[in-house]
Amino acid sequence: MNEKFQGMMRTELDRLEREGLSVRIRTLDSEQGPACTIDGKYVVNLAANNYLGIIGRKDVKEAAKRAIDEFGVGSGAVKTIIGNTRLIVEGEKKLAAFKQVEDVLMYQGGLTANSGTIPALVHEGDFIFSDELNHASIIDGCRLSKAKIIPFKHCDTKSLQEKLAEHEHEPGTKFVVTDGVFSMDGDIAPLPDIVETARKYDAVTMVDDAHGEGVLGDHGRGIVNHFHLEGEIDVEVGTMSKAFGVVGGYVAGTHALVQYLKNKSRTILFSSTITPADAGAILKVVDILTESDELVHKLWDNATYFKGKMKEYGFNTWRSETPITPVIIGDGKLAKDLSSRLFEKGVFAQSLGYPTVPKELARIRCMLCSAHTKEQLDFAADMFRESAIELGILKG
Ligand SMILES: Cc1ncc(COP(=O)(O)O)c(C=O)c1O
Structure with missing residues (x-):
């Protein structure tokens, strides 16, 4: 084992950890759907690219x-x-x-x-x-x-x-x-x-x-x-x-x-x-x-519904024109905290910070799916609002 090489990696990992840039990889415990079990917790899933809910189709x-x-x-x-x-x-x-x-x-x-x-x-x-x-x-x-x-x-x-x-x-x-x-x-x-x-x-x-x-x-x-x-x-x-x-x-x-x-x-x-x-x-x-184009229509219907609700609550969904819905928070640490708070409340939505996006535009990216129900979307938007007020991102 080359100790110098191992040490170089440990030093870089320490830096990433110190600066809050280290990746946190969660584990999926169930089939991926509009809601699923992640790290043992049942959550509404706003993180997948499974736009049409195909993953779980019989x-x-x-x-x-x-x-x-x-x-x-x-x-x-x-x-x-x-x-x-x-x-x-x-x-x-x-x-x-x-x-x-x-x-x-x-x-x-x-x-x-x-x-x-x-x-x-x-x-x-x-x-x-x-x-x-x-x-x-x-x-x-x-x-x-x-x-x-x-x-x-x-x-x-x-x-x-x-x-x-x-x-x-x-x-x-x-x-x-x-x-x-x-x-x-x-x-x-x-x-x-x-x-x-x-x-x-x-x-x-x-x-x-x-x-x-x-x-x-x-x-x-x-x-x-x-x-x-x-x-x-x-x-x-x-x-x-x-x-x-x-x-x-x-x-x-x-x-x-x-x-x-x-x-x-x-x-x-x-x-x-x-x-x-x-x-x-x-x-x-x-x-x-x-x-059939039914799934595609459902996807857009859900995306429009969720985006509308988030805007109504005062969130900034940036320049999104598609079901990819970024929620701009600004500060990277705050975006991470919001994502963790949402997870505790039963919503999984991934935060993204520098270097993936510019430093001042850290965000939570919400991915909509045709299989989400309106109840799941209402719940997710409400938890966003509640958590953002608790963290001082939105005014109560
Ligand atoms: C624009 C774009 N191209 C390519 C890829 C890579 O696709 P895959 O996951 O199939 O390798 C991605 C996935 O994140 C993407 O967003």
Whole structure:
């Protein structure tokens, strides 16, 4: 054991603890639903990305079980060796039809989709124009590519245009990448303007639809459908780990893009595929969404209801336009205290502080789900109000 190395880690952990930045990882003791048992306590759950309540659905669980019975529990290898089960192939076809694209390639998650796709498409000598609030997995993908990374101001197409213009006459691919829905603020990228701006400079466009999948667009088809931009975006990335309730990711686009990534993407070539259970569940979820948009409507109804109630109580929900509802507290310690107080009262909502969000914008992020009942949402909002008054955040 290298003592110096161990000591370096202990020192850093002590600092994180002292500054209140150390992660606190809770343990889920039950199936995850709109309410569940965490660390032995039954709480209303406002922390999950399970937007459509899929995790606990009987028909999806049954589809996953059937997949296990037919194909076993693991994928056994990467896609290009023997990990490409028939379920994955069918899932890619179904998802392509649902997303109204030529082709889809399944990844193991949104992170591996981003970190495996971007470096396969752009390289040293190219330019990536990236929204300054893009998700960490996009940032990692950009760094791995060795292209020059040029951040533009958040959701600001004027800033994007200026940056593109500065590099207009330099050789190399120009690649514009943005989150669709921003995971910390819940706002939506101005995708039509981004596409138009990119086109002026002959740039390639990529959107990460992780939080738009199952949430935005007709039947939850995502941000591209929401803005009627079918056929306009070069690369669409998404995850199955949020609204779809399982684990997995994908890239959607042309046959050429998918075929290219099968040959070039390192997370396809060097990491095993999703499990049969995940693939079986994905097939079922696409069927559910294709058949009905009821869950998507319920989700938005709940989100509007909860946000309205929180605003009425005097909370600041920032620039949220989606079911991601940040409640801005300001001070990091106070946000943590509020989250702990809420937990004691039976509500689980995660606090987020620096460096995940700016120091002065610490918050509690509330994630709404179609399966929440109005009673659960009333209870959660009331506990927010009661706790915030107790901590001096709101006036009584
Ligand atoms: C915008 C965005 N992209 C990608 C990911 C990663 O997805 P996954 O959990 O499937 O790896 C996340 C998850 O937090 C995300 O919010």
